[in-house]
Amino acid sequence: xxxxxxxxxxxxxxxxxxxxxxxxxxxxxxxxxxxxxxxxxxxxxxxxxxxxxxxxxxxxxxxxxxxxxxxxxxxxxxxxxxxxxxxxxxxxxxxxxxxxxxxxxxxxxxxxx
Numbered sequence: 001x002x003x004x005x006x007x008x009x010x011x012x013x014x015x016x017x018x019x020x021x022x023x024x025x026x027x028x029x030x031x032x033x034x035x036x037x038x039x040x041x042x043x044x045x046x047x048x049x050x051x052x053x054x055x056x057x058x059x060x061x062x063x064x065x066x067x068x069x070x071x072x073x074x075x076x077x078x079x080x081x082x083x084x085x086x087x088x089x090x091x092x093x094x095x096x097x098x099x100x101x102x103x104x105x106x107x108x109x110x111x112x113x
Contacts, residue, residue, distance in 0.1 A: 001054065001076045009053035014038065015046045019069070022056055026066040 010016050017036060021027055029047060033040040047067060050056045054073050058065035092099055 003080050009049050018046055022067050022069050028064040028066050
């Protein structure tokens, strides 16, 4: 899975709101349109991007398609964010320490308080 593609799909505020609605219950385009106050065609266009990214899938129910979040993608994103969190914890946050790989010598500046 492409993390950048998934985050790009969720990067639009309207798509993010749509996705948040789908996390709590199944929705059809009409339901999302009324709930968010945007046109059905706009919701459909956003749903197309979310579907293509793999974030949602649809189940036909009569004439309507109800959308649900893809659990596999949510698990993948959760794992990616956990990796980012772990890397961030390993980062040296000591003031004045330069960890730049292009620096020949690591210089520690002493701060006098």
